[in-house]
Every structure is written in structure tokens, then in C-alpha cells.
Amino acid sequence: MLKLAFVTIITVFTAFFAIDLKKTEKQPSPVEETAEKNYQTYCAGCHGGKMDAFVDRKWKYGNTKENLYKSIKTGYADGGMPAFEKSFSDKEIKDLADYILKGIKNVDRYTSSEKPLSDTFKTEESTVKLVNVFSGAKVPWGIAFLPDQKMLVTDRSGELYLVNENKQSEKVLGVPEVRASGQGGLMDVVLHPDFAKNNIIYLSYSKPKEGDSKMQTTAILKAVLKGNQLENAKDIFVAEPYSTTRHHYGSRLVFGKDGYLYFSVGERGNEKGNPQNIKNDLGKVHRIKDDGSIPADNPFANKSEGQKTIYSYGHRNPQGMALNPYTGELWSNEHGPRGGDEINIHVKGANYGWPVVSYGINYNGTTFTELTTKPGIEAPIHYWIPSIAPSGMAFVNSKIYKGWEGNLMVGSLRFEYLNRCVIKNKKVVKEELLFKNIGRVREVRMAPDGYLYIGVEGKGVFKIVPVS
Known part of the structure; x- marks a missing residue:
């Protein structure tokens, strides 16, 4: 004993x-x-x-x-x-x-006043260079790579850019009206799995309520990209209820191995009323078909209570999502309060606990729960104290980066760096803080050519290129 x-x-x-x-x-x-x-x-x-x-x-x-x-x-x-x-x-x-x-x-260990002196950085495994490939977006929230070597970049202000390999860009027309205020605006972008044939893309954005200047919500739009024009644009999901708050929209988009679209919706700052309430859409990760219809095996698809689109619930504000290329599992990172940011692996129908359990405390230093675990609640595989404000995440599934293959990369908004997580048996066993003070790392994506790209607020999109 x-x-x-x-x-x-x-x-x-x-x-x-x-x-x-x-x-x-x-x-x-x-x-x-x-x-x-x-x-x-x-x-x-x-x-x-x-x-x-x-x-x-x-x-x-x-x-x-x-x-x-x-x-x-x-x-x-x-x-x-x-x-x-x-x-x-x-x-x-x-x-x-x-x-x-x-x-x-x-x-x-997270804080430093030293600014980068060059665009070349020595890491534990190798030396890499940050190459700026687009500087037109003030807050590059989402990145998607097209088959013709071009990429789509969202700017939270409401602009969608089409960028070619020569750094030339043009604005895409037909983007929906967004409520670009607080944390809201034009957020993530993802391609349909069969984009090469159908040219369909999806956008997440903060949708203003018609006739009400104070209310907005998270919405998912489906459209066809033709040249620099969106056609046949249609909302296939609008989170209910609308809210007057202008933060915690969530908004990451990922297509799963099952061909369904997964996306996060934050609890909009109402932790007591939303994340544990399966009768509304807030504080949840949702799963829908590519046309917005409901998969028959969704947790609440055949039940009298619960929103039919819900895949998991009890979330605060997941701003990074990625499909694990080795296991097919959906992973996400999530903002905690003061402390307690998380990495989660999503299980269908699972409750992730916010605000019943948490490794964080209130911003004013008071405690809202003493529980960090509880039966029936899915525990995070990793948490950060202090909060790093994670946003954007991607698995490295390329041999281009020596020693990084299989690592999980997470952007930090608060401490302005890229977090390299070494994963073993679904646990973070080591972390390296890359590019400290580069700026608020909003987006992290693996391109089809095997290179990592990051979106940095105020600076644009960078390609990470090994030099030794």
C-alpha cells in the first residue's frame, strides 16, 4: 500500500x-x-x-x-x-x-523579450528557415492548398485570397458578410475531398443575425470556387442560438476519413449554459455530410433529445483541429481559462467536461472547480499550465523535416511561437518551443508537397524550409 x-x-x-x-x-x-x-x-x-x-x-x-x-x-x-x-x-x-x-x-520558460534576429532558426533536430509566401492578410486564420500549387488564405477581416506560387494574390469574390469584431470574422477554409473534380470549398465565419446588429453566430458555408469567384454559396450549418458575445467561435474545419465534415463551435463565453447542454449547438464539435445532412450514426441522430449534428460536447473553444494521418483519429486543441489549455482525441458522443472539470482557474484568480477528472468525462491527453492560447495544429507526416516526423505542431497565440509536441502512445512526451516571439501563430498546416506552413498575425504566411 x-x-x-x-x-x-x-x-x-x-x-x-x-x-x-x-x-x-x-x-x-x-x-x-x-x-x-x-x-x-x-x-x-x-x-x-x-x-x-x-x-x-x-x-x-x-x-x-x-x-x-x-x-x-x-x-x-x-x-x-x-x-x-x-x-x-x-x-x-x-x-x-x-x-x-x-x-x-x-x-x-515560455516568455522572452528577445525578438528573432533573422529568418533562420536552429532547432534541436536541424536548422530551418521561415520563407514568407504571402503577407497580404492581417490575421491569416485559415489556409487550404489547391491542386494547381495555389493556396487559399482567409483573413479574419472578411477577405479570402487566392495566392499563387509567385506570391501574387487576388481577392476571391462572393464571400459572405461577416461580423468582423472581437474574435469573429472570416475564419477557416477547407477543400472538399473531391475538390479536383467539383471545386467545392467550405468556409467558417461569424454570421450576423439579420435585422439585429448585436447578435452573431458560427456558420459553415459551402460554395464552388471558379477562378476568383464563389458560386452557389449556401450556409449548410448555422449554430443556434445566436449570441451577443463576440468571442469563442471555435470554427476549425476538418474532413475525416469517413468523408464527413467535422467542425468546432465555441461556447461563446457562456460556460454555464452551453457546453453541457446538448439541446444547443454551442461548445460542441459537430459532424455533417458534405451537403449539410446528418450522418445516421451521429450520437444524437436517432434520439429525441440532443442536436443531431453533435459529435462531442463539453468544449470551451477549440481553435485547432487535425486528422492524425497515422491513426485516422480526430485531434483538437482547446483554449482553457487561466491555465488548462488542452489537446483532445475525439470520441463519438463523449463529454469533454467544460466547465465541470478543468486544469485552469478563473481569470481573476478564483476557482470554479476543484475537479480535474470525473467518471464519464473524457480526459485530455495533454494540458498546458500556463495557458499558451493554442490555435492551429498539424501532424508532420513528411520526411522533409529531420526528427519531426509524427510530431504534432501547435501554434501559440499568447506566447507567439510554434510548439513541437513529440507524441508516443497518444501522449506528449516532449515539447520544443520554436520561433519564439515570431508573432501570434494563428494557423498551422501541412501542404500536399510535404512542407509545413504557418499563418502569423500581422506578418502573413510562412513556409518552413529545412536548410541543414
């Missing part, structure tokens, strides 16, 4: 800091365990049980060991921080400060 309890403690500690145990091979000392226990007993009531999320903040009284020691020992009565000099010995206060400093160090 003692051995089992010890192993459990090690497992929890490792997950808590997202440490690569195989790499560090370091177990928490009794001192560290005591400090963690003291934090949970005395600090978690105000600051939340997830210390790594708590430390992701601006420190009013400083965050050095000396600052933390003083704050814990004597407190700041006017700021609501009590003194713990009668509860802890000086050694216990110092140990608790060291424990908190470990969390701060985890946050600090």
Missing part, C-alpha cells in the same frame, strides 16, 4: 508541472511534498489548488524568493494577504517560497 501511495504522489506531481519524467528522472523530495501540502492546506482556498495557474500573474509585491518569503511571513493586510508567521516556521516559509518559484520558472 505504501509503495502504491508513493507512486501515486509521483504521478500527480509530474502531471502538475507537465514535466517529462523520462527526461528528468527526478522525484519530489519530502521537503517538496510538505511544501505542496502546505500550499494546498493554507493557500489554495484563496489562490486555487492549481499552483501553476496561480503563479501566472503580475506580482504586486515581487516574485523573488525574498519577496515571497516576506509576503508569506508578514502578509499585506491592506491587500488581503494574511501573515503566516505563526503557522509556519521560517524553514517552512522558505520551502513554500521555493515550491512557488518552481511554478514561476515553468511560466518563465
